[in-house]
Every structure is written in C-alpha cells, then in structure tokens.
Amino acid sequence: MIYYKNIKGAFLLDVYKSQGLPSILCSNVSYKIGRHKGIFPIEEQSSSVNHKRNIFSLSYIPEYVTTELDEKKRFKSNTFKSVKGYSVWLGEYGSFKDFLASMQAKRRQALSRSLRRLDSCFDVNYHMFHGNISEDSYNYLMDSLKKMIAKRFEQRPENSETLVLWDKIYSTSFRLINESKASLYVAYNEEKPIFISLNYHFDKILFGYVSSYDIDYGKFSLGQICIYKHIEWCLSNGYILFELGWGDLEYKKWWSNNTYNFKSQIVFPKNSPLAYAMAHYYGYKTELIAFLISKKVNIHLRKLKSLLRKNGTASEQNGPSPYYKLDDIEPKHIEIEKSTPIPLESSNIPKSIVYEFLFLSQTKISNITICPLADGKNYIISGNKMSKKIVYSKNN
Incomplete structure (x- = not known):
C-alpha cells in the first residue's frame, strides 16, 4: 500500500x-x-x-x-x-501625490501629523537595501529586526510565527536582497534603526512580508509611517501593487483598497x-x-491564551510591577519643583515616556531638560514651552 x-x-x-x-x-x-x-x-x-x-x-x-x-x-x-488578503492597488495613480489625494482627509491629516512630529523630534532618514547590501549591514539589520519582533511580542504577550521560521528567513534573505528579489527597508534615527521591513519583489509587486519597529517610538505611529514610505517607494519605482498579505488586522483594513x-x-x-x-x-x-x-475564532482564542498567560505571569510576580507616566503640573510650581538638570542617561526614565513627551511637545531630544525631584523617583521634563511631571508609580 x-x-x-x-x-x-x-x-x-x-x-x-x-x-x-x-x-x-x-x-x-x-x-x-x-x-x-x-x-x-x-x-x-x-x-x-x-x-x-x-x-x-x-x-x-x-x-x-x-x-x-x-x-x-x-x-x-x-x-x-x-x-x-489585503493589498494596496497603485496602478491607477501617476504619482504619490495622486495617491495621497485619494485618501480620506482625516487619514491624510493623521499621517501628516505623525510624520511632522517624528521629523521635529528626531533626525530620521530612510534607506531601501535592494540589489546591494554588505554582509555586515545585513547581519546588523536582521539582528535588529529580530530583537524588535521579540520585544513587540513580549509586550502583547504572544508567540511570533516569524521567529519560529527565523533561521530559514535569515539563511535565504541575504542572497535574495543582492539578487534584487528581496529588500530591507529601514528608517533610522541618526544611525539607529527604528523600523525595518523585509520584503519580496515579484515583477511589479512588492510583498511586505515581515516588519517591526522599536516600541519606544510607539506614539509616532511607526507602523503607519512604514506603509506610507513603502507606497511612496513603490510609486517612485513603477510598482503597481503593495501586497500586505494575510491576517485580518486593523492596519491592513485601514490601508487596503484591494481585498x-x-x-x-x-x-x-x-x-x-x-x-x-x-x-x-x-x-x-x-x-x-x-x-x-x-468568524474571528482565532482572535478569541488568542485573547483567551493571552489572558491566561497574563494571569499566570502575574501570579508569579512578587507584588505589582513599577511603571512611569506623564502628569500635568501647574506652571507656577515648575520653578519651585525643579532641581539641577541631569543627563537623560543618568535617570531611570524609560525611553518610551521621554518619547511620548517629545511627541506631545514636538521637541528635539537634544533640547529637553530632565530635573529630578527631591523624592529621587519623580522628574520634571521640559521642552518647547511645555513641562510635565514624570511620575513613578505601581500597577494595581
């Protein structure tokens, strides 16, 4: 038989x-x-x-x-x-400007605001590695992408199917990039990658396979900016489709005009x-x-598993975990509460909280001041005529 x-x-x-x-x-x-x-x-x-x-x-x-x-x-x-499946059909647009004009005004304004604030706070530059990448750059960027994915899934918390397949992805992508069959699209804050996307190229179709970003920059909508920049690249290079693939996710519905x-x-x-x-x-x-x-059965199961995992993790912890948040302060109290400014790296403040303040105040990171308060845990952060109190607290 x-x-x-x-x-x-x-x-x-x-x-x-x-x-x-x-x-x-x-x-x-x-x-x-x-x-x-x-x-x-x-x-x-x-x-x-x-x-x-x-x-x-x-x-x-x-x-x-x-x-x-x-x-x-x-x-x-x-x-x-x-x-x-979800994709962005680009064949009827002569330019990126034409594509943007076709978007809903609210969405266009939201993207413009996120881009403006990102550029006002950091020195951001973008690069597409397609047809040429050194082995050192490849290793560094793929290692950075892997760390971003792992950190994102720790935050949820969920398991990543991409990381299960990582060895296969890593072993094949260097050759494919240098043969122009794949690419890495990267946004840098100065020289540090803040989002990375691995793509495959099929004739005039770009398939965005796996992407992730530094979650410290979460306030700046880097996931949306990533797609925005990919579409801009596609239209500048004669591509007719940006393929978003499978997965019934909100950001895909937000962008897709071809399901x-x-x-x-x-x-x-x-x-x-x-x-x-x-x-x-x-x-x-x-x-x-x-x-x-x-029928979203997989989403309900994922939420249940996440809840069970979260409860299991919480039971293993010794008390609530610490976190920081931004609070308003009265302007008249700022000078009284301020002490001598200290370098950001000398504090215990998470970058995500600092970047949230940058997003709100639209201040360059080099132009902020950090002042510890007398209790040794809380801080005053100031920039662009705005000040906030960074408060250390405990989860209940």
Whole structure:
C-alpha cells in the first residue's frame, strides 16, 4: 500500500526558495490585476521529492495569480478558498501625490501629523537595501529586526510565527536582497534603526512580508509611517501593487483598497483514489479553518491564551510591577519643583515616556531638560514651552 505524505508550502514565501513548491510543481505562474499582466519569476529546479508518493499543499496563493502545473509530472489539482488578503492597488495613480489625494482627509491629516512630529523630534532618514547590501549591514539589520519582533511580542504577550521560521528567513534573505528579489527597508534615527521591513519583489509587486519597529517610538505611529514610505517607494519605482498579505488586522483594513481571497491548491498524483480522497480532506480542512478565521475564532482564542498567560505571569510576580507616566503640573510650581538638570542617561526614565513627551511637545531630544525631584523617583521634563511631571508609580 502506498502511503502519501503531505508536503506544505506558502506560495509567496516559496517562489524564490530552493526546492520551493512553485518551482517543483509549476511550469508557469502569471498574474493579472485589472489591465496589468505579468509573470512570476519561477525558476525550474531539480528536486529529489518523490512526486508519486506525496500530496502537495500550496497555500496563500493570491486569487489574481494563475498557476500552470507541469504536465510532465502527471499531477492533478483542486483549488480551495482560504483566508482574506489585503493589498494596496497603485496602478491607477501617476504619482504619490495622486495617491495621497485619494485618501480620506482625516487619514491624510493623521499621517501628516505623525510624520511632522517624528521629523521635529528626531533626525530620521530612510534607506531601501535592494540589489546591494554588505554582509555586515545585513547581519546588523536582521539582528535588529529580530530583537524588535521579540520585544513587540513580549509586550502583547504572544508567540511570533516569524521567529519560529527565523533561521530559514535569515539563511535565504541575504542572497535574495543582492539578487534584487528581496529588500530591507529601514528608517533610522541618526544611525539607529527604528523600523525595518523585509520584503519580496515579484515583477511589479512588492510583498511586505515581515516588519517591526522599536516600541519606544510607539506614539509616532511607526507602523503607519512604514506603509506610507513603502507606497511612496513603490510609486517612485513603477510598482503597481503593495501586497500586505494575510491576517485580518486593523492596519491592513485601514490601508487596503484591494481585498480578495487567497486560495490553496492541493496537488496530487493522477490515477490514485486514495490520493484524491486525501487531497480533498486537506482542502476542506483548509476551507474550514478559513471559515473559522472569518468568524474571528482565532482572535478569541488568542485573547483567551493571552489572558491566561497574563494571569499566570502575574501570579508569579512578587507584588505589582513599577511603571512611569506623564502628569500635568501647574506652571507656577515648575520653578519651585525643579532641581539641577541631569543627563537623560543618568535617570531611570524609560525611553518610551521621554518619547511620548517629545511627541506631545514636538521637541528635539537634544533640547529637553530632565530635573529630578527631591523624592529621587519623580522628574520634571521640559521642552518647547511645555513641562510635565514624570511620575513613578505601581500597577494595581
């Protein structure tokens, strides 16, 4: 009796991967979005996979993509609906200015405010590594991205699927960036990365695969600015689609003007009733999971796990954890409460609180003053005609 093994792959992540399923299964892959057509750069590769003894699940294929199976390998396939996908369609805009004009005024104003405040507080510059990156820069930026992701998920707290796959991502991306098949888009505060995005490039489509930012800058909406800058780059370089991928997240809904369903293609050997039955089992299972996700079952489960994890962590702690917050103070009391200013690095103040003050006051970090109060825990922070008290407290 022949036993079949299910070999899984994700389309957008496997196109450039050695031994990736698209190259094993397909002779041609194309896309059509509106009037625009193009070819996904599938490269034929030799494979040691036993096609007669395997069923292949190729998931997360955008519905605008058409795959043609390699007829020589005697496959059959069935397609099943999957989760919702989000993207930003850019083909009808002649410039970034035209795209911004199409946005709702409130959203445009919110983005403008975040960018203005970020630029008023820090010396920010942006760089796209696409086609050329040194090994030292790659190692530094990927290490920084990994740390940002880990810190973000500690904050939630949740587990990161990206970190589970990190070794594979890290081992393949350096080559892909230097071959112009991938890129790292980075925002720096002076020389320090504050957001990083790893992207894949498919003809005139940019797929934003994984991104993260320094959570100390959370007040400045870096996630939104990241997408804003990517779209600006796309329109400056003739791209027609910024692909946001799967995941029913609010920021994707906020930006997306092109929603669709992903599909899963289950490929199996011809002339095998068992393979046919197993392929349909995997396919209908995919549709069931997609249906549950559409009903937000995964979100409710995630919230429950997060709550249980949080309660478990809280029970292990010895008392409430400390934190800092900004409080208003009466202007007439500022001079009385001030002491001799100290360097920021000499205080115990978290950067996130300082950056929150910068956001409110629109002050350069070099222009603020920090003055400790007599109790040794609280501070006065001042800049741009604004002062606040930084108060040390305890969570209840």
